[in-house]
Amino acid sequence: MTGCRVAYGGAQELYDIKPDMTCLGKIIGGGLPVGAYGGKKEIMEMVAPVGPVYQAGTLSGNPLAMAVGLRTLQILSDNHIYQDLEHKGSLLEKGLKEVAKKAGEPICINRVGSMFSIFFTDEKVINADHARKANKDKFIKLFHHFLDNHVYIAPSPFEAGFISVAHTLDDIERTIHVFKGALTK
Amino acid sequence: MQHELSHKLFAEAQKHIPGGVNSPVRAFKNVNSEPPYIIRAKGAYVYDADNNAYLDYVGSWGPAILGHAPDEILNVLNQNMKNGLSFGAPTPKEIEIAKTVKDAYPSMNLVRFVNSGTEATMSAIRVARGYTGRDKIIKFDGCYHGHADFLLVKAGSGAATCGTPDSKGVPSSFTADTLIATFNDIDSVKKITDTYPNEIACIIIEPVVGNMGCIPPEKTSYVI
Numbered sequence: 001m002t003g004c005r006v007a008y009g010g011a012q013e014l015y016d017i018k019p020d021m022t023c024l025g026k027i028i029g030g031g032l033p034v035g036a037y038g039g040k041k042e043i044m045e046m047v048a049p050v051g052p053v054y055q056a057g058t059l060s061g062n063p064l065a066m067a068v069g070l071r072t073l074q075i076l077s078d079n080h081i082y083q084d085l086e087h088k089g090s091l092l093e094k095g096l097k098e099v100a101k102k103a104g105e106p107i108c109i110n111r112v113g114s115m116f117s118i119f120f121t122d123e124k125v126i127n128a129d130h131a132r133k134a135n136k137d138k139f140i141k142l143f144h145h146f147l148d149n150h151v152y153i154a155p156s157p158f159e160a161g162f163i164s165v166a167h168t169l170d171d172i173e174r175t176i177h178v179f180k181g182a183l184t185k
Numbered sequence: 186m187q188h189e190l191s192h193k194l195f196a197e198a199q200k201h202i203p204g205g206v207n208s209p210v211r212a213f214k215n216v217n218s219e220p221p222y223i224i225r226a227k228g229a230y231v232y233d234a235d236n237n238a239y240l241d242y243v244g245s246w247g248p249a250i251l252g253h254a255p256d257e258i259l260n261v262l263n264q265n266m267k268n269g270l271s272f273g274a275p276t277p278k279e280i281e282i283a284k285t286v287k288d289a290y291p292s293m294n295l296v297r298f299v300n301s302g303t304e305a306t307m308s309a310i311r312v313a314r315g316y317t318g319r320d321k322i323i324k325f326d327g328c329y330h331g332h333a334d335f336l337l338v339k340a341g342s343g344a345a346t347c348g349t350p351d352s353k354g355v356p357s358s359f360t361a362d363t364l365i366a367t368f369n370d371i372d373s374v375k376k377i378t379d380t381y382p383n384e385i386a387c388i389i390i391e392p393v394v395g396n397m398g399c400i401p402p403e404k405t406s407y408v409i
């Protein structure tokens with residue numbers, strides 16, 4: 001999920017980590033089905049046909065998926081995109097928090113760049129136990145209010161939301177406005 | 186808002202596809218409802234069978250970072266499909282994308298392409314086990330890494346309320362080597378590595394979790 005999402009080089013770029021191995025999916029296919037895994041040479045040389053670990057795929061490296069994935073990455077290599085996404089993300093976060101504060105509704109908004117979640121809880125959500133404790137009924141009500149007002153968020157409290165390059169500042173504004181409607185209903 | 190056609194389609198789908206969907210969360214069970222049927226997506230918007238437009242924050246569950254169906258990508262698709270849809274043979278584009286991925290992720294010296302995230306994590310763990318000669322892996326409660334048998338333990342999202350393993354049909358022997366730590370709690374990892382000092386093949390993590398909602402890492406947890 002984080003690959004090319006939280007930064008072009010993923011969480012390892014953002015947090016300056018050098019993992020032995022990395023798994024990628026989602027964005028690297030640009031909408032077509034692609035995943036990838038890789039890492040240090042000595043580890044990846046275990047993979048067949050070089051090494052003894054078997055792994056294969058009839059459609060792996062599909063020419064259309066490779067072409068679409070490649071162009072998607074080329075577009076994303078422009079750093080402005082991540083600055084723009086961060087800007088939109090921060091505006092959304094700020095707006096939602098202000099609305100909740102005014103409405104006296106305790107919420108926790110977690111966000112890294114263009115990836116975010118709204119939890120109905122008064123504690124900071126840092127692990128799965130915290131996430132499970134957040135109020136599900138309130139989430140369901142919010143979900144339906146959003147959908148009724150033409151805003152589509154994931155139909156589960158255990159999923160993240162994603163902002164795209166195509167979201168405009170007006171779109172963000174409208175989302176905050178609809179959220180206000182949900183809390184003051 | 187009208188959902189008449191979506192409602193009909195969902196009823197029809199349930200006669201032919203388990204639960205009417207090809208991936209469980211799409212059935213809207215978690216929100217006690219029924220899904221709109223999407224027939225078109227462009228930019229930040231998706232459009233359903235009843236002609237309702239929605240501002241979309243699902244983004245196909247992540248991939249649509251450029252928005253839906255950008256013209257530039259559609260052009261690439263158009264240009265390339267004339268040459269054929271699948272070769273099952275080496276093709277130059279895969280060298281280019283491998284180089285591009287390596288530029289973005291300098292920690293990767295070699296990269297293998299597959300068809301889904303599930304395949305990526307399943308294969309990467311096979312390699313980690315093959316390389317280390319060890320069987321045990323550590324994953325974090327709430328992190329989802331696709332639906333390989335041995336990763337369906339405390340796997341967040343749809344499976345957030347289940348026990349161990351999360352799914353029927355997964356023999357407990359398949360998940361016996363999957364050890365669970367708590368996200369943002371380095372001591373929970375150390376406890377496992379202390380208990381099994383020379384038996385851990387790898388630690389798999391969603392560095393920013395998306396599958397128990399979005400949960401960022403706390404700074405102290407980076408150093409293992």
Ligand SMILES: Cc1ncc(COP(=O)(O)O)c(C=O)c1O
Nearest residue numbers: 001025301302303329330331391
């Ligand atoms: C972090 C993570 N890993 C793996 C997967 C599985 O990917 P796929 O659905 O492409 O098999 C997902 C999908 O949601 C994911 O979010």
